[in-house]
Amino acid sequence: MNGLERVLAAVHFQSTDRVPLVPQLYGHAAMIAGVRLKDYVRDGDLLAQCQLAAQARYGHDAVFAFMDLSVETEAMGSTLRYADGIYPDVANYVLKVGEDAARLG
Numbered sequence: 001m002n003g004l005e006r007v008l009a010a011v012h013f014q015s016t017d018r019v020p021l022v023p024q025l026y027g028h029a030a031m032i033a034g035v036r037l038k039d040y041v042r043d044g045d046l047l048a049q050c051q052l053a054a055q056a057r058y059g060h061d062a063v064f065a066f067m068d069l070s071v072e073t074e075a076m077g078s079t080l081r082y083a084d085g086i087y088p089d090v091a092n093y094v095l096k097v098g099e100d101a102a103r104l105g
Contacts, residue, residue, distance in 0.1 A: 001017045004062070020062070022062045027041075032050075038088065040067075068088060070087070070089065073090060077104070078090050078093045079092040
């Protein structure tokens, strides 16, 4: 079985040759590709390249591409603080406590 066949069989409760492996490597994929984490979480194409490189290295069945939970709040207008080697954190939220989220629509 290849990775896709293995995963599809598993989600349909069918027999597989082994348990499918879909690790959540996140930033580790960037690290082993020699990519800065702050670049990895800002660029979907780069993230995909790193995930595929990790898959080629480890031989798992599928990739689990995930940037970071702060990407969504940044897209809505929050300001993120980026530092080397760690995931970004929110410096300023687009909404203040108690503020109506309807104003964002």
